[in-house]
Amino acid sequence: MFVRSMSWVMLGLAALGGCASTQADAESPQDALSAKDAQAVLLEFSQQHGIRPPKQPDPTSLPQIVEILFADETTRFQSSLRFLEGKQGGDILTLRALLELSWSDGYTTVADVLYELNRRSGLEVRRLQEREAAGGLTQAEDEMLASLEARIESANQARIACEVLAAEHLAAAAPLASEAVKQGKPGVVQPLTALAFYYLLSGKWLDYDEVMDSVRASERNTVMVQYLNAMESLQRFTLREQARDELRQALALQPGFVRAQAKLVLLQDDPDAAYAEFTKLKSVSPGHPVLFLVGDLIIDEYEASRALRQARGG
Numbered sequence: 001m002f003v004r005s006m007s008w009v010m011l012g013l014a015a016l017g018g019c020a021s022t023q024a025d026a027e028s029p030q031d032a033l034s035a036k037d038a039q040a041v042l043l044e045f046s047q048q049h050g051i052r053p054p055k056q057p058d059p060t061s062l063p064q065i066v067e068i069l070f071a072d073e074t075t076r077f078q079s080s081l082r083f084l085e086g087k088q089g090g091d092i093l094t095l096r097a098l099l100e101l102s103w104s105d106g107y108t109t110v111a112d113v114l115y116e117l118n119r120r121s122g123l124e125v126r127r128l129q130e131r132e133a134a135g136g137l138t139q140a141e142d143e144m145l146a147s148l149e150a151r152i153e154s155a156n157q158a159r160i161a162c163e164v165l166a167a168e169h170l171a172a173a174a175p176l177a178s179e180a181v182k183q184g185k186p187g188v189v190q191p192l193t194a195l196a197f198y199y200l201l202s203g204k205w206l207d208y209d210e211v212m213d214s215v216r217a218s219e220r221n222t223v224m225v226q227y228l229n230a231m232e233s234l235q236r237f238t239l240r241e242q243a244r245d246e247l248r249q250a251l252a253l254q255p256g257f258v259r260a261q262a263k264l265v266l267l268q269d270d271p272d273a274a275y276a277e278f279t280k281l282k283s284v285s286p287g288h289p290v291l292f293l294v295g296d297l298i299i300d301e302y303e304a305s306r307a308l309r310q311a312r313g314g
Contacts, residue, residue: 053287
């Protein structure tokens, strides 16, 4: 089975290596927003709603870059990629691919958090609009409605910017993951894991299945396999509870695997649970993009929810 799967994978690599576009690119309605514009949108948004990340030095060794990768320190990904420029070998290509993929995944996580925050804010907007239609709002309610509508619009623009940048980094990862598999040493699974990660983020599930058959034939209980299982449960099958369990299994294997903790913030069903996971994320990765882009929004939602419960006597 392993040999047959590997043969299929190798047949598809030539096409993948020459393909810079992705499913996300093809389906994105935001073609007019450039990566430079998207970065400007997020910079402005983070200054209003994020928590400023601590300044960190550039990496000076490969072990430091591996630590940066697993800690999901996206503010240091660019300097990590610069450090790897000019270096050769399958291991280097795998590391470069994983940095790009994790960067894409991080932006996707923030986009999904913004979508969920907007969904919850939208419920309150509709309630206020119904009250307005039924007989008017108090001045405080009118101001709240205007504030919520403005924040939703701003967050939606930030979400679009995140999607643009996620697609850019995903496209950059495609040739790296392809070449990493070609140059990988026999029996080394990490390049295939990177390729499976690429296919998962692209939503190319048949390709993902083929590659994961080879990965699981070699290792079934590693932190990356558990993470990919969780993302498949969420993105492919919308099994939120199963995804939460698999993310916690990944964290049990490696508590410092910050990306799994960030996803747990997204996968909670109420502001209290989301804030509890957010607090854990903040303690292990103060520079995570969830914090420096939308940290204040998560805190504001939690405090508003708590104030509402107290007002109702809860």
